[in-house]
Amino acid sequence: MGYFVEYSGMKFGMFLMTDxxxxxxxxxxxxxxxxxxxxxxxxxxxGFQFPWGAGIALAPLLVTVLQVGAFVGKVAVVIFVLMLIRWTLPRFRYDQAMRLGWLGLFPLAIANIVVTGLVLAAWGSR
Incomplete structure (x- = not known):
């Protein structure tokens, strides 16, 4: 249960806010x-410049609004995915998280480094 049992009122609100x-x-x-x-x-x-030569001229303010909207939209999608994972999966114990890291993610990271090195060695950085 953690801090849900030990705190109430403003202290509990601060924990939820920091979360x-x-x-x-x-x-x-x-x-x-x-x-x-x-x-x-x-x-x-x-504005928009497409690879086939077409383009759409936009005002600088509209470009800025589109970029801010894109960032906020991407953040909203990531928050949705984080909440979906948090509310769907059970909480990992410490030993389960460490097992996932050492036996799952670490070998994937090493394989990623090796494959990236092989690709760069084969094709070079042109």
Missing amino acids: MVETIVLAGLSTSLFLGGWQIPYLFAE
């Missing part, structure tokens, strides 16, 4: 690092 802030910060960092942040495909400062 929500942690989720928002984690979603923002994940969006920035892994989902391209505010970037929208083919959107530049002047």
Whole structure:
């Protein structure tokens, strides 16, 4: 049960608030690092520039609004996925989390490094 039993009132509210802030910060960092942040495909400062030569000119304010909307939308999707995982799966014990990390994620990370090295060695960085 943890802090649900030990605290009430304002202290409990602060724990819940920090949990929500942690989720928002984690979603923002994940969006920035892994989902391209505010970037929208083919959107530049002047507007949309497509690879086949077509383009749509947009006002700079509209480009900014689209980029902020894209970032907020991506953050909302990440928060939804985090909440979905949190509410669906049972809480991992410490030994289960460590087993997942050492026996599952660590070998995948090493394999990722090896495959990336082989691809770069085979094709080079042109």
